[in-house]
Amino acid sequence: MLTVHHLNNSRSQRVLWLLEELGVPYEIKRYQRDPKTLFAPSALKKVHPLGKSPVITDDDLTIAESGAIIEYLVERYGKGRLAPPAAAPARRPYTYWLHYAEGSLMPLLVMKLIFARLKTVPVPFFVKPVIKAVVRNVNRGYLDPQVQQHLAFLEGELTKSAWFAGEEFSAADIQMSFPVEAAATRAGLGIDHPRLNAWLERIKARPAYQRALEKGGPFELLAG
Secondary structure, three states: OEEEEEEOOOOHHHHHHHHHHHOOOOEEEEEOOOOOOOOOOHHHHHOOOOOOOOEEEEOOEEEEOHHHHHHHHHHHHOOOOOOOOOOOOOHHHHHHHHHHHHHHHHHHHHHHHHHHHHOOOOOOOOOHHHHHHHHHHHHHHHHHHHHHHHHHHHHHHOOOOOEOOEOOOOHHHHHHHHHHHHHHHHOOOOOOOHHHHHHHHHHHHOHHHHHHHHHHOOOOOOOO
């Protein structure tokens, strides 16, 4: 039996969405973040040594990492769905977005979240102004310009096609959902990103996306 080891408010939500799109039977084993640290519980280390989510088990296989999980599920259960054929022109952008989501965009958003939390770390009162100044300077000088550059890049790419890998919805859009939703929460998507906003509306309107939310439970990306 295919099992999704599902951590609340995590990347495993998009694994549930993919399985709903594919119509693959699965079961969910739930894990809750520590309410103070927001870390995953140590019980996940019994599934995979890193103790991170997402991770799935399928019979005797254990697979971690969002991109690897998506590739495995599409190859094994997709029956030609949600991925362009290997020789199709759309296959190259499809592969690119599978890697870009976690390799390029998410690290910036994680850094924004970490620096935002620095402002709330208990420290002596005379250190607080220093921390706030560091956070402000890093955001203004590096993180915010980088994030906006990436969002402008994504907006431009969506002028070329309706979906990230072409005119057909694919697993690349599922992979991209987490960083784009995180960007909308932590950086904001204003009037300068109409296509990204429209893309978000379209994915959230998909019945499989809604079913995944119902099965996965409340999904609230932590604001940075």
